[in-house]
Amino acid sequence: MDTKWIEKIVDRYGRDKTRLMDILIEIQQEKGYIPSDTLPVIARMTGISQAWVEQTVSFYHFFRREPSGRYAVFLNNSVVANMMGRDKVARTFEEETGCQFGEVSEDGLIGLFDTSCIGMSDQEPAALINGKVFTRLTPFRVREIVRNMRAGKPVEELSTSGYGGGSNALPLIRAEVRNNIQRKGPLLEENYETGTVLREKLRLLTPEEVIWEVKLSELRGRGGAGFPTGLKWEFCRRAKGEKKYIFCNADEGEPGTFKDRVLLTEYPGLVFEGMALAAYAAGASEGILYIRYEYKYLERYLNHVLEEMRKNNLLGKNIAGIEGFDFDIRLQYGAGAYVCGEESALLESAEGKRGEPRFKPPFPVEKGYLGRPTIINNVETLCAAVKILYFGSEWYRTMGTENSKGTKVLSISGDCRYPGIYELEWGYTVNDILDMAGADDVQAVQVGGPSGTLISPEEFSRIICYKDLATGGSFIIFNNRRDILRDVVHNFMEFFIEESCGSCVPCRNMPWLLKQKLEKILSGHGVWKDLEDLEKWPEIMKINRCGLGQTAANPVITSLRNFRALYEEKIQKGRCFDEGFDLEKAVEESCEVVGRIPLI
């Protein structure tokens, strides 16, 4: 076998085992899959065991072990995609290609695969084809796309759709993705020139003063957990270590979330400046933007922005003329794993390993990337920090509620007229937001994605803030035509089954058991005991290692709490046991194989 090409790739990353993700991504892109015979070469050159390489490869959804077609279609199967007609689109793909999802067409041309939410919930159904995003798919467009594949057109020419607005139309992106910025607030307002804080403010402030200002603003992490940002920076500044890192978490994998995609498309300079600001505060010298594979289409553009910033002395050595302020940023792509949004799993992944969350403590601010002090902030948090330094913490504190200062960017999707992103001060009620988005006849809202809460109209007067309804930004609306249990809860449980990293037993098994129970109830075999089980069993999820595992039963827990009537109406009354076991059906297959008539 010719191994030169692999060696070249591994050499490009300095034979560094912690760059395994990059190596594998390049091989995947070069060949369309990761051939088995590349593994020993990688292992030998990077000095790790082949099993190590293998376990990393097997962890990530977009690393394929078999050829996946010259055109590999990954069609999103999230709840919103289904609501917007995914089923018809999927069936058209199957009819046109002659293969089922999970297969490659006989001629090896087209592979069809399911994938979890790709961050396009405001423009579903959407798919990734060889890394390029196709949104608002219809059966007509699918037929057209498949026809173009058969004609051998490059992936750029498969679609006749126009480019999305804003930067999406730039030559470096050329994506049909739309921004759908429906409401701007101080964060999204274009009242700021990238680099101003670095150039004008920092020379007047010590790192401690920067931290103090962020602390005064009461900014909290916008990824969902809400940890005070200033405190995190201070911890990292105080942590012992010669080298420190700033990570930006752009892995937004929570179904229904897509705000970071828009921020990275329209405000990448602000994000990177936020990282540099954090670096100044903590004394870090290296920054890494960990970004999900689904946003690969932004890679060239983001690298270009970084290059421009280097040219303008906003990155590199002695940034903005400040002696000793050296900092640079690189991109680190993931390869399709929801759990990598968990900060310690993200670090593992960035180190070239399986994205399995670490035990805490120690927290990343003490022992993070490569065991060194690391700050990990959400994309939105970093943007906010820059504006806080520019306009002042006083200004920031004038917005929001008593305990939640500032604004939050929400990703709104589902049954409403104006899906997209909305920047709001904390403190609006759910009703306000539904009004804004043009949503009528609403049955339920999923706040904070599948790991959040499913609320009913009785709770629509609740307030979006850390004290009441906290959210990382996902807001999915369901109207009265939706079947909450079948369309929503079931889909979310399948999502968690697919995305569990498998480390902790409850997270690995419980979602599966809950899904089975749910299916039993949906099939009409449910009894009261099943509802009791659904209530009791998830308690054990608390012992899972990470926040994602601890919330993986939330779709069942919160729907049972807020939509109990939907469950109860499907339960058999007056029967205390029914497992739905059907002997006739259970022996059917074996009798057919041996050629006997089932006698029951």
Added chain:
Amino acid sequence: MRKKIIATTSLAGCFGCHMSFLDIDERILDLVELVEFDKSPIDDIKKFTRECDIGLIEGGVCNSENVEVLKEFRKHCKVLVSFGECAIMGGLPALRNTVPIRECFEEAYLHGPSVEEANEEMILPNDEELPMILDKVYPCHEVVKIDYFLPGCPPRADLIWNTLYALVTGEEVKIPYEVIKYD
């Protein structure tokens, strides 16, 4: 007080759980003071002769006969206990659940190393007398209602003893850490 009546069976199991039961050693003398056995491999009674208080089930459900026996147990026993991994989750036999049933038969009767030349006519057993194989191995509680579960492969003798003793006397069951730790 009349003695409690116990029935036991091994479905798709290896009898290991029954062996572990016998590991209660000399306590078996205490046991016979407390209980009588009805249908059970221990006394070789094949059919239920009366209504029982406690039924112990070893093994999962892999064929139609297992289903029948398990349903009989449910009918005749007030309390049913799944004991051991196979009864609770299917255990080793359930490894076949991911393999299509045709492949299982072919491996077992046609191409397996022990049958390769013995089965020249390439027969897949299909006599009416034989139990019919289920599409997969089921845990017992997916077929009938099970009241208690004793984990382990096999469950420790102490766990079996403590449970039986509690069920028979009505006292609270003792489950110290040692009897349910597995490493």
